[in-house]
Amino acid sequence: MKDNLHLIFTYPESYSEEIIDNDIAELETPNIKIHIERHENEVNAAKEWIVPTLLAGIVLKPYFETFFQEAGKDHYQLLKKVLKKC
Structure with a gap:
């Protein structure tokens, strides 16, 4: 059945x-075959997003810490120059 659906x-x-019905009202035409499925709410579905994001955050944390430390040093030097001119 799902093979012939659009x-x-x-x-x-x-x-x-x-x-x-409000979502699909504008899409319903004789030429378009629409199938609606209902599924149970699952808390475990969030793992598909949470786990990879958490792992990426853990792996990339040292990179971002170093990046922002260096950016802070550059910003401090620029701010120091500007304040000396005032």
Whole structure:
């Protein structure tokens, strides 16, 4: 069945039919085959985003700390020059 579809929309179970109907109202035409799926709310789905972001943050933390320390030194020198002129 899904092979012949043009669009598949997935919604959480908590969404009302009214919200879904409003979303797809403009898309419904005889030429477009739309399928709507409902799925349970899952807390574990957040792991797909949280875990990689957390790992990237841990790995890149030393890089950003060094980068901002050097940027702070450059900014301090520039600020010092400008304040001496005043």
